[in-house]
Amino acid sequence: MSARAAARLRAARAAAGEARDRGPRRPRGRPARISREQIVDAAIALLGREPGEALTLARIAAEVEAVPAALYRHFESLDALLDGVVARVLEASDLEVGERGGWELQLGRWMRGLRAQLLRVPGVIGLMGRPGRTSPSWLETSSSLVPILTRAGLEGRDLALAYVWALETTIGFVMQEAILAVPEQVANARAARASLSPRSRERYAPIAPFLEQLDGDALFDFFVEQTLAAVEQRRRAARRR
Numbered sequence: 001m002s003a004r005a006a007a008r009l010r011a012a013r014a015a016a017g018e019a020r021d022r023g024p025r026r027p028r029g030r031p032a033r034i035s036r037e038q039i040v041d042a043a044i045a046l047l048g049r050e051p052g053e054a055l056t057l058a059r060i061a062a063e064v065e066a067v068p069a070a071l072y073r074h075f076e077s078l079d080a081l082l083d084g085v086v087a088r089v090l091e092a093s094d095l096e097v098g099e100r101g102g103w104e105l106q107l108g109r110w111m112r113g114l115r116a117q118l119l120r121v122p123g124v125i126g127l128m129g130r131p132g133r134t135s136p137s138w139l140e141t142s143s144s145l146v147p148i149l150t151r152a153g154l155e156g157r158d159l160a161l162a163y164v165w166a167l168e169t170t171i172g173f174v175m176q177e178a179i180l181a182v183p184e185q186v187a188n189a190r191a192a193r194a195s196l197s198p199r200s201r202e203r204y205a206p207i208a209p210f211l212e213q214l215d216g217d218a219l220f221d222f223f224v225e226q227t228l229a230a231v232e233q234r235r236r237a238a239r240r241r
Contacts, residue, residue: 034064036074036084043085044121051123051178055082082127087137089124092117103152107231108224110145111170115220118171122178125171142167149231158234165230169223182216 042063043055053059057068057078075081100106118125128138142163149162180188189211193204 034066034070034074038064039071039074039081040084040088043081044088044124047085047121047123055085055127057081079133082130083135083137086124086127086135087140089121090117090137090141103148103231104228106148106151107145107166107228110148111166111224111227112220114170115174118174119177122174125175125178128171152231153235153238154231155238158238162231162234166227169227173220173223177216182214182219186211186214 039060043060046053046055046059046063055078057071060081061068061071071081075084101109128135145163145166146159149159149166152162154162190208193201193208196204
């Protein structure tokens, strides 16, 4: 065997060894397999990184390195995919509080549990109710609030009003927190007071020290207390009818 032939043989063997190390190659033109879970995970990751950007099939597909058409193998539509995202986020919230304790304890636990979960992925709030569609997963989750308010003695219109009040209070609070956390709101207000008129600074003087003590948990506790008081008021009014 000539020296040139021997060199070619050594090069071929080396290339074969590298190919074995790399493992089998995926045939050209065939997309990598992606699972339903990977797609939902990718959408949640996008919500976390860019909560202000709309979730589109193109963006989610790019996140999993696939073409948009590949997502239709797992979801019949973008709405179905977004509902899957809502379901994934809310399934960890554990809002089925059971029947232990009175309705006051249960309602407070429910509101705090929802807030805690939404703060982990606040971008999901825009998917729970969007133009032309309310996510079934959100309705499924929020339905656990109805038995709590029923145990409080509410029914009919009072029950519906209390249900919406508790939801809107919690979601509205989280939306504001997601934009700017309570400590940052307090700090910004402190800086802005220096530009106020003497009369306005005087008006703020009685509450300024107490505003400085507020954080998100303390403020939300107050919101929960007010919700409990409102439900109790409705409850007593219903008994008098």
